Amino acid sequence: MRIIILLLGLCLLPSCSYFGGDKKEDETENWSADRLYNEAKGALDAGDWSKAISMYERLESRFPFGVYGQQSVLDLAYAYYKSDQPEAAVSAANRFIKLYPQNDHVDYAYYLKGLANFNKGKGLIDRIARIDTSQRDPGAAMLAFQDFSELVERYPDSQYAPDSRKRMVYLRNILAEHEVHVAHYYMRRSAYLAAANRARLVVEQYQRTPSVPDALSIMAKAYKILGMDDLSRDSLRVLELNYPNYPGIREVQEIVITEG
Numbered sequence: 001m002r003i004i005i006l007l008l009g010l011c012l013l014p015s016c017s018y019f020g021g022d023k024k025e026d027e028t029e030n031w032s033a034d035r036l037y038n039e040a041k042g043a044l045d046a047g048d049w050s051k052a053i054s055m056y057e058r059l060e061s062r063f064p065f066g067v068y069g070q071q072s073v074l075d076l077a078y079a080y081y082k083s084d085q086p087e088a089a090v091s092a093a094n095r096f097i098k099l100y101p102q103n104d105h106v107d108y109a110y111y112l113k114g115l116a117n118f119n120k121g122k123g124l125i126d127r128i129a130r131i132d133t134s135q136r137d138p139g140a141a142m143l144a145f146q147d148f149s150e151l152v153e154r155y156p157d158s159q160y161a162p163d164s165r166k167r168m169v170y171l172r173n174i175l176a177e178h179e180v181h182v183a184h185y186y187m188r189r190s191a192y193l194a195a196a197n198r199a200r201l202v203v204e205q206y207q208r209t210p211s212v213p214d215a216l217s218i219m220a221k222a223y224k225i226l227g228m229d230d231l232s233r234d235s236l237r238v239l240e241l242n243y244p245n246y247p248g249i250r251e252v253q254e255i256v257i258t259e260g
Contacts, residue, residue, distance in 0.1 A: 114147035176206035
């Protein structure tokens, strides 16, 4: 009986902390939109991304249609991007584009989407190890290319268009190189038709990228091994005409197919 009475007494204490009733109060609960925004902007300017995100999320939740609504969504997207939360950054940028398509800064929302996808997965380990980006899953690179492409198409005079165009060139090179990696993978496993098809994709879709001569060489080799001599000669002829100093030309010429 004494034990039961003691437990009841504990529960009557103001905090009842034993059962998790002690919850930390939100000091911003009664803050105005103006104060929340100033705190969020101050944290953003100081590079305190965690605090900025927390404040902007509160602001957007409590005052979604207030005077600070539009800028808050865009600033939140930037804070997510800087804190290495690419999915959240893209989501916030998309929300801004959908809600405020006529805003003067909507081009920046497209640019932020591109940057978030462009840097997706490029963490500390990648930077230390200097991992070849062309060997990553190309999904993020393709999304980034689409984002930058949409920005350039919709807002060709945007201040972010020149950088977007440079990144698009880089991304095309990476995507083309990825296809060559896949084609080499198929060649090593004697899947010659699959290798030729991936290489042909580079020649057709990623013209004027540094990977084109490698792709032509793979096509010439794969077709020759498959006994598709006309296609092999055509690929080799294009390679010799456009890249006469390519070191792999002789290797293709020296392939001898023996009857099995």
